[in-house]
Protein backbone atom coordinates (compact mmCIF):
# COMPACT_ATOMS: atom_id res chain seq x y z
CA UNK A 90 0.00 0.00 0.00
CA UNK A 91 1.16 3.42 -0.92
CA UNK A 92 1.09 6.36 1.50
CA UNK A 93 1.44 8.94 -1.29
CA UNK A 94 -1.46 7.41 -3.17
CA UNK A 95 -3.84 7.58 -0.19
CA UNK A 96 -2.66 11.08 0.71
CA UNK A 97 -3.13 12.43 -2.80
CA UNK A 98 -6.71 11.13 -2.89
CA UNK A 99 -7.55 12.46 0.58
CA UNK A 100 -6.23 15.92 -0.16
CA UNK A 101 -7.88 16.06 -3.57
CA UNK A 102 -11.20 14.73 -2.42
CA UNK A 103 -11.66 16.91 0.64
CA UNK A 104 -10.54 20.43 1.49
CA UNK A 105 -6.86 20.16 0.64
CA UNK A 106 -5.70 19.62 4.22
CA UNK A 107 -3.66 16.58 5.20
CA UNK A 108 -4.72 14.26 7.99
CA UNK A 109 -3.02 11.39 9.81
CA UNK A 110 -2.49 8.04 8.14
CA UNK A 111 -3.19 4.71 9.81
CA UNK A 112 -2.82 1.13 8.57
CA UNK A 113 -4.03 -2.29 9.64
CA UNK A 114 -3.41 -5.69 8.11
CA UNK A 115 -5.44 -8.68 7.00
CA UNK A 116 -4.43 -12.06 8.38
CA UNK A 117 -3.75 -15.72 7.69
CA UNK A 118 -4.32 -18.61 10.06
CA UNK A 119 -1.65 -21.32 10.02
CA UNK A 120 -3.69 -23.91 11.89
CA UNK A 121 -6.65 -24.12 14.30
CA UNK A 122 -9.84 -24.16 12.25
CA UNK A 123 -13.38 -24.28 13.68
CA UNK A 124 -11.75 -24.22 17.09
CA UNK A 125 -12.80 -20.69 18.12
CA UNK A 126 -16.40 -21.53 19.01
CA UNK A 127 -15.19 -24.73 20.66
CA UNK A 128 -13.14 -22.75 23.16
CA UNK A 129 -9.87 -23.79 21.57
CA UNK A 130 -6.78 -22.25 20.00
CA UNK A 131 -6.14 -20.47 16.73
CA UNK A 132 -2.79 -19.59 15.20
CA UNK A 133 -3.05 -16.44 13.10
CA UNK A 134 -0.53 -13.95 11.84
CA UNK A 135 -0.96 -10.51 10.29
CA UNK A 136 0.02 -10.13 6.64
CA UNK A 137 1.75 -7.33 4.77
CA UNK A 138 -1.50 -6.43 3.03
CA UNK A 139 -4.25 -4.38 4.63
CA UNK A 140 -6.21 -1.18 4.78
CA UNK A 141 -4.72 2.30 4.89
CA UNK A 142 -6.80 5.32 5.90
CA UNK A 143 -6.17 9.03 6.12
CA UNK A 144 -8.36 10.72 8.72
CA UNK A 145 -8.83 14.26 10.01
CA UNK A 146 -11.40 15.91 12.28
CA UNK A 147 -13.53 18.24 10.13
CA UNK A 148 -14.75 20.61 12.82
CA UNK A 149 -18.36 19.46 12.75
CA UNK A 150 -20.08 17.94 15.72
CA UNK A 151 -21.12 14.67 14.10
CA UNK A 152 -20.80 14.67 10.30
CA UNK A 153 -18.58 11.96 8.86
CA UNK A 154 -17.48 12.38 5.25
CA UNK A 155 -16.17 9.08 3.98
CA UNK A 156 -14.53 8.22 0.67
CA UNK A 157 -13.69 4.72 -0.53
CA UNK A 158 -10.76 5.21 -2.89
CA UNK A 159 -11.03 1.71 -4.35
CA UNK A 160 -14.77 1.89 -5.01
CA UNK A 161 -14.66 5.61 -5.92
CA UNK A 162 -17.69 6.00 -3.70
CA UNK A 163 -18.49 8.86 -1.32
CA UNK A 164 -20.89 8.60 1.60
CA UNK A 165 -21.65 11.26 4.21
CA UNK A 166 -23.58 10.42 7.34
CA UNK A 167 -24.38 11.73 10.80
CA UNK A 168 -23.08 9.87 13.83
CA UNK A 169 -26.41 10.51 15.56
CA UNK A 170 -28.47 8.98 12.78
CA UNK A 171 -29.81 5.78 14.36
CA UNK A 172 -29.91 3.98 10.99
CA UNK A 173 -26.52 4.95 9.65
CA UNK A 174 -25.44 4.67 6.02
CA UNK A 175 -26.64 1.92 3.68
CA UNK A 176 -23.43 1.25 1.72
CA UNK A 177 -21.87 -1.86 3.23
CA UNK A 178 -18.33 -0.41 3.28
CA UNK A 179 -19.55 2.73 5.08
CA UNK A 180 -21.29 0.68 7.75
CA UNK A 181 -17.86 -0.39 9.06
CA UNK A 182 -16.98 3.29 9.55
CA UNK A 183 -20.33 4.07 11.17
CA UNK A 184 -20.21 0.97 13.38
CA UNK A 185 -16.67 1.39 14.65
CA UNK A 186 -17.31 5.09 15.38
CA UNK A 187 -20.27 4.23 17.60
CA UNK A 188 -18.44 1.35 19.27
CA UNK A 189 -15.48 3.62 20.06
CA UNK A 190 -17.91 6.17 21.48
CA UNK A 191 -19.29 3.45 23.74
CA UNK A 192 -15.73 2.99 25.02
CA UNK A 193 -15.64 6.65 26.03
CA UNK A 194 -13.91 8.15 22.99
CA UNK A 195 -15.58 11.50 22.22
CA UNK A 196 -15.75 10.95 18.48
CA UNK A 197 -16.74 14.08 16.52
CA UNK A 198 -17.15 14.72 12.81
CA UNK A 199 -14.21 13.68 10.61
CA UNK A 200 -13.15 13.13 7.02
CA UNK A 201 -11.78 9.78 5.98
CA UNK A 202 -10.45 8.29 2.76
CA UNK A 203 -9.18 4.73 2.65
CA UNK A 204 -7.86 2.07 0.30
CA UNK A 205 -6.84 -1.55 0.65
CA UNK A 206 -4.91 -4.37 -0.96
CA UNK A 207 -6.34 -7.33 0.93
CA UNK A 208 -7.73 -9.61 -1.75
CA UNK A 209 -11.50 -9.72 -1.39
CA UNK A 210 -13.15 -13.06 -0.77
CA UNK A 211 -9.86 -14.85 -0.15
CA UNK A 212 -10.49 -15.23 3.58
CA UNK A 213 -7.80 -12.78 4.67
CA UNK A 214 -10.32 -10.66 6.53
CA UNK A 215 -10.42 -7.29 4.86
CA UNK A 216 -13.32 -6.32 7.13
CA UNK A 217 -11.28 -6.77 10.33
CA UNK A 218 -8.47 -4.78 8.70
CA UNK A 219 -10.93 -1.92 8.14
CA UNK A 220 -12.32 -2.00 11.68
CA UNK A 221 -8.96 -2.08 13.38
CA UNK A 222 -7.53 0.60 11.10
CA UNK A 223 -10.41 3.00 11.81
CA UNK A 224 -10.38 2.14 15.52
CA UNK A 225 -6.67 2.95 15.66
CA UNK A 226 -7.33 6.29 13.96
CA UNK A 227 -10.27 7.28 16.15
CA UNK A 228 -8.38 6.31 19.28
CA UNK A 229 -5.50 8.54 18.20
CA UNK A 230 -7.52 11.50 16.88
CA UNK A 231 -10.18 11.73 19.56
CA UNK A 232 -9.24 9.44 22.44
CA UNK A 233 -5.62 10.23 23.42
CA UNK A 234 -4.91 6.57 22.66
CA UNK A 235 -6.50 5.58 25.93
CA UNK A 236 -8.49 2.65 24.55
CA UNK A 237 -6.56 -0.59 25.00
CA UNK A 238 -5.71 -2.90 22.12
CA UNK A 239 -8.08 -5.55 23.42
CA UNK A 240 -10.93 -3.08 23.60
CA UNK A 241 -10.27 -2.15 19.98
CA UNK A 242 -10.40 -5.84 19.07
CA UNK A 243 -13.76 -6.15 20.79
CA UNK A 244 -15.05 -2.92 19.23
CA UNK A 245 -14.22 -4.37 15.80
CA UNK A 246 -16.03 -7.59 16.61
CA UNK A 247 -19.03 -5.64 17.93
CA UNK A 248 -19.09 -3.65 14.68
CA UNK A 249 -19.48 -6.88 12.72
CA UNK A 250 -22.17 -8.16 15.09
CA UNK A 251 -24.19 -4.97 15.52
CA UNK A 252 -23.88 -3.15 12.20
CA UNK A 253 -22.82 -5.67 9.55
CA UNK A 254 -24.79 -8.80 10.47
CA UNK A 255 -21.73 -11.05 10.80
CA UNK A 256 -21.58 -13.11 13.95
CA UNK A 257 -17.79 -13.56 13.97
CA UNK A 258 -15.34 -14.60 16.69
CA UNK A 259 -12.32 -12.54 17.77
CA UNK A 260 -9.47 -14.05 15.76
CA UNK A 261 -9.54 -11.66 12.80
CA UNK A 262 -9.61 -8.43 14.76
CA UNK A 263 -7.12 -9.84 17.28
CA UNK A 264 -4.62 -10.69 14.53
CA UNK A 265 -5.06 -7.33 12.83
CA UNK A 266 -4.49 -5.34 16.04
CA UNK A 267 -1.78 -7.45 17.72
CA UNK A 268 0.13 -8.70 14.65
CA UNK A 269 3.94 -8.52 14.66
CA UNK A 270 6.27 -8.94 11.68
CA UNK A 271 7.94 -12.36 11.67
CA UNK A 272 5.63 -13.78 14.34
CA UNK A 273 2.55 -15.91 14.45
CA UNK A 274 0.34 -15.83 17.53
CA UNK A 275 -1.29 -18.66 19.41
CA UNK A 276 -4.52 -17.31 20.80
CA UNK A 277 -6.59 -19.09 23.40
CA UNK A 278 -10.09 -18.12 22.26
CA UNK A 279 -11.51 -18.81 25.69
CA UNK A 280 -9.15 -17.02 28.07
CA UNK A 281 -7.84 -14.58 25.41
CA UNK A 282 -4.32 -15.31 26.52
CA UNK A 283 -1.86 -15.32 23.67
CA UNK A 284 1.75 -15.90 22.88
CA UNK A 285 3.99 -14.82 19.98
CA UNK A 286 5.84 -17.56 18.11
CA UNK A 287 8.68 -16.54 15.80
CA UNK A 288 7.89 -17.76 12.32
CA UNK A 289 11.02 -17.74 10.26
CA UNK A 290 10.92 -20.64 7.85
CA UNK A 291 14.21 -20.10 6.07
CA UNK A 292 14.14 -21.96 2.77
CA UNK A 293 10.35 -22.16 2.65
CA UNK A 294 7.58 -19.95 1.36
CA UNK A 295 4.06 -19.56 2.60
CA UNK A 296 1.58 -19.12 -0.23
CA UNK A 297 -2.20 -19.01 -0.57
CA UNK A 298 -3.94 -20.54 -3.54
CA UNK A 299 -7.38 -19.04 -3.97
CA UNK A 300 -9.81 -21.39 -5.70
CA UNK A 301 -12.06 -18.41 -6.42
CA UNK A 302 -15.08 -20.59 -5.71
CA UNK A 303 -17.59 -20.21 -2.90
CA UNK A 304 -20.27 -22.83 -2.62
CA UNK A 305 -23.61 -21.67 -1.33
CA UNK A 306 -24.99 -24.71 0.42
CA UNK A 307 -28.54 -25.50 1.27
CA UNK A 308 -29.40 -25.26 4.95
CA UNK A 309 -27.00 -23.83 7.46
CA UNK A 310 -23.81 -25.88 7.40
CA UNK A 311 -22.02 -23.67 9.90
CA UNK A 312 -24.73 -23.84 12.56
CA UNK A 313 -25.11 -27.49 11.80
CA UNK A 314 -21.44 -28.09 12.75
CA UNK A 315 -21.82 -26.01 15.87
CA UNK A 316 -24.86 -28.03 16.89
CA UNK A 317 -22.95 -31.27 16.46
CA UNK A 318 -20.20 -30.02 18.74
CA UNK A 319 -22.68 -28.83 21.36
CA UNK A 320 -24.57 -32.08 21.22
CA UNK A 321 -21.45 -34.12 21.96
CA UNK A 322 -20.60 -31.83 24.89
CA UNK A 323 -24.12 -32.25 26.25
CA UNK A 324 -23.84 -36.05 26.17
CA UNK A 325 -20.43 -36.06 27.81
CA UNK A 326 -21.62 -33.64 30.51
CA UNK A 327 -24.62 -35.89 31.25
CA UNK A 328 -22.26 -38.82 31.84
CA UNK A 329 -20.00 -36.77 34.12
CA UNK A 330 -22.20 -34.62 36.35
CA UNK A 331 -19.19 -33.88 38.57
CA UNK A 332 -17.28 -32.19 35.74
CA UNK A 333 -17.53 -28.81 34.05
CA UNK A 334 -18.04 -29.13 30.31
CA UNK A 335 -18.62 -25.88 28.43
CA UNK A 336 -17.20 -26.74 25.05
CA UNK A 337 -15.27 -29.57 23.35
CA UNK A 338 -12.15 -27.91 24.75
CA UNK A 339 -13.09 -29.52 28.09
CA UNK A 340 -13.56 -33.03 26.68
CA UNK A 341 -11.01 -35.82 26.41
CA UNK A 342 -10.61 -38.52 23.77
CA UNK A 343 -11.76 -41.14 26.30
CA UNK A 344 -14.93 -39.20 27.04
CA UNK A 345 -15.67 -38.87 23.34
CA UNK A 346 -15.34 -42.65 22.95
CA UNK A 347 -17.81 -43.17 25.81
CA UNK A 348 -20.57 -41.34 23.93
CA UNK A 349 -19.66 -42.59 20.46
CA UNK A 350 -22.74 -44.77 20.02
CA UNK A 351 -25.30 -42.40 21.49
CA UNK A 352 -24.29 -39.28 19.52
CA UNK A 353 -24.21 -41.03 16.15
CA UNK A 354 -21.51 -41.29 13.51
CA UNK A 355 -21.79 -37.75 12.15
CA UNK A 356 -21.49 -35.87 15.43
CA UNK A 357 -18.79 -38.27 16.60
CA UNK A 358 -16.68 -37.65 13.55
CA UNK A 359 -17.08 -33.88 13.82
CA UNK A 360 -16.07 -33.88 17.48
CA UNK A 361 -13.12 -36.07 16.56
CA UNK A 362 -11.92 -33.39 14.20
CA UNK A 363 -12.15 -30.70 16.91
CA UNK A 364 -10.24 -32.74 19.49
CA UNK A 365 -7.64 -33.60 16.86
CA UNK A 366 -7.29 -29.95 15.89
CA UNK A 367 -6.67 -28.99 19.51
CA UNK A 368 -3.79 -31.49 19.66
CA UNK A 369 -2.44 -30.38 16.30
CA UNK A 370 -2.21 -26.70 17.31
CA UNK A 371 -0.17 -27.66 20.36
CA UNK A 372 2.03 -29.94 18.27
CA UNK A 373 2.67 -27.07 15.87
CA UNK A 374 3.79 -24.86 18.78
CA UNK A 375 6.38 -27.45 19.78
CA UNK A 376 7.47 -27.84 16.18
CA UNK A 377 7.84 -24.08 15.68
CA UNK A 378 9.88 -23.81 18.87
CA UNK A 379 12.16 -26.50 17.50
CA UNK A 380 12.28 -24.92 14.02
CA UNK A 381 10.83 -28.16 12.68
CA UNK A 382 8.82 -27.02 9.65
CA UNK A 383 8.40 -30.55 8.29
CA UNK A 384 6.21 -31.41 11.30
CA UNK A 385 4.31 -28.13 10.90
CA UNK A 386 3.57 -29.14 7.32
CA UNK A 387 2.53 -32.66 8.31
CA UNK A 388 0.01 -31.21 10.77
CA UNK A 389 -1.38 -28.93 8.06
CA UNK A 390 -2.08 -31.98 5.88
CA UNK A 391 -3.73 -33.71 8.83
CA UNK A 392 -5.95 -30.68 9.36
CA UNK A 393 -6.96 -30.72 5.72
CA UNK A 394 -7.85 -34.39 5.94
CA UNK A 395 -9.92 -33.74 9.07
CA UNK A 396 -11.73 -30.75 7.58
CA UNK A 397 -12.49 -32.75 4.47
CA UNK A 398 -13.36 -36.20 5.82
CA UNK A 399 -14.37 -35.66 9.46
CA UNK A 400 -15.78 -32.15 9.62
CA UNK A 401 -16.95 -32.24 5.99
CA UNK A 402 -16.42 -28.60 5.14
CA UNK A 403 -14.18 -29.04 2.10
CA UNK A 404 -15.21 -29.14 -1.54
CA UNK A 405 -13.90 -30.77 -4.71
CA UNK A 406 -11.82 -27.77 -5.75
CA UNK A 407 -10.01 -27.45 -2.41
CA UNK A 408 -9.36 -31.19 -2.21
CA UNK A 409 -7.94 -30.99 -5.70
CA UNK A 410 -5.56 -28.16 -4.74
CA UNK A 411 -4.50 -30.22 -1.73
CA UNK A 412 -3.81 -33.24 -3.96
CA UNK A 413 -1.72 -31.13 -6.34
CA UNK A 414 0.30 -29.87 -3.37
CA UNK A 415 0.98 -33.45 -2.25
CA UNK A 416 2.01 -34.52 -5.74
CA UNK A 417 4.48 -31.64 -5.85
CA UNK A 418 6.13 -32.53 -2.56
CA UNK A 419 4.78 -29.40 -0.84
CA UNK A 420 5.59 -29.57 2.87
CA UNK A 421 2.13 -28.65 4.17
CA UNK A 422 -1.23 -27.69 2.67
CA UNK A 423 -4.71 -27.22 3.98
CA UNK A 424 -7.97 -25.31 3.64
CA UNK A 425 -7.75 -21.94 5.32
CA UNK A 426 -10.99 -20.57 6.74
CA UNK A 427 -14.43 -22.00 7.25
CA UNK A 428 -14.41 -24.13 4.11
CA UNK A 429 -16.72 -24.74 1.12
CA UNK A 430 -14.42 -22.61 -1.03
CA UNK A 431 -11.79 -19.93 -0.65
CA UNK A 432 -8.10 -20.66 -0.21
CA UNK A 433 -5.60 -23.30 0.67
CA UNK A 434 -2.55 -22.23 2.65
CA UNK A 435 0.68 -23.93 1.60
CA UNK A 436 4.13 -24.24 3.14
CA UNK A 437 6.50 -25.04 0.31
CA UNK A 438 10.26 -25.35 -0.08
CA UNK A 439 11.64 -22.50 -2.16
CA UNK A 440 13.14 -24.81 -4.74
CA UNK A 441 9.77 -26.45 -5.38
CA UNK A 442 7.75 -23.22 -5.44
CA UNK A 443 7.84 -22.34 -9.16
CA UNK A 444 6.98 -25.82 -10.33
CA UNK A 445 4.19 -26.15 -7.78
CA UNK A 446 2.55 -22.86 -8.80
CA UNK A 447 2.84 -23.60 -12.52
CA UNK A 448 1.46 -27.09 -12.05
CA UNK A 449 -1.41 -25.95 -9.80
CA UNK A 450 -2.45 -23.25 -12.26
CA UNK A 451 -2.38 -25.58 -15.26
CA UNK A 452 -4.12 -28.53 -13.63
CA UNK A 453 -6.77 -26.47 -11.88
CA UNK A 454 -7.55 -24.48 -15.04
CA UNK A 455 -7.81 -27.66 -17.09
CA UNK A 456 -10.39 -29.03 -14.69
CA UNK A 457 -12.34 -25.95 -13.59
CA UNK A 458 -11.86 -23.45 -16.41
CA UNK A 459 -9.95 -20.84 -14.39
CA UNK A 460 -6.61 -20.59 -12.61
CA UNK A 461 -6.40 -20.25 -8.84
CA UNK A 462 -5.14 -16.87 -7.67
CA UNK A 463 -1.76 -16.88 -5.95
CA UNK A 464 -0.89 -14.75 -2.91
CA UNK A 465 2.56 -14.94 -1.35
CA UNK A 466 2.32 -14.44 2.39
CA UNK A 467 4.68 -12.19 4.34
CA UNK A 468 3.95 -11.91 8.05
CA UNK A 469 3.69 -8.21 8.87
CA UNK A 470 2.86 -5.76 11.66
CA UNK A 471 -0.50 -4.99 13.28
CA UNK A 472 -2.49 -1.72 13.42
CA UNK A 473 -0.35 1.39 13.56
CA UNK A 474 -0.12 5.07 12.89
CA UNK A 475 2.03 5.65 9.83
CA UNK A 476 2.33 9.44 9.99
Ligand code: ADP
Nearest residue numbers: 157159177178204205210212213214215216217
Ligand atom coordinates in the same frame (compact mmCIF):
# COMPACT_ATOMS: atom_id res chain seq x y z
P1 ADP B 1 -13.39 -10.61 4.39
O1 ADP B 1 -13.26 -12.09 4.54
O2 ADP B 1 -12.40 -10.08 3.40
O3 ADP B 1 -13.37 -9.90 5.70
P2 ADP B 1 -16.06 -9.62 4.40
O4 ADP B 1 -17.24 -9.93 3.57
O5 ADP B 1 -16.14 -9.83 5.86
O6 ADP B 1 -14.83 -10.36 3.74
O7 ADP B 1 -15.71 -8.09 4.19
C1 ADP B 1 -15.62 -7.58 2.88
C2 ADP B 1 -16.32 -6.22 2.84
O8 ADP B 1 -15.47 -5.23 3.44
C3 ADP B 1 -16.57 -5.73 1.43
O9 ADP B 1 -17.80 -6.17 0.94
C4 ADP B 1 -16.55 -4.23 1.62
O10 ADP B 1 -17.80 -3.77 2.09
C5 ADP B 1 -15.54 -4.04 2.70
N1 ADP B 1 -14.19 -3.77 2.16
C6 ADP B 1 -13.09 -4.55 2.27
N2 ADP B 1 -12.03 -3.98 1.67
C7 ADP B 1 -12.48 -2.82 1.15
C8 ADP B 1 -11.86 -1.76 0.40
N3 ADP B 1 -10.57 -1.82 0.05
N4 ADP B 1 -12.64 -0.71 0.05
C9 ADP B 1 -13.94 -0.66 0.38
N5 ADP B 1 -14.57 -1.60 1.09
C10 ADP B 1 -13.86 -2.68 1.47
Ligand code: MG
Nearest residue numbers: 214215216217
Ligand atom coordinates in the same frame (compact mmCIF):
# COMPACT_ATOMS: atom_id res chain seq x y z
MG1 MG C 1 -14.78 -10.33 7.26
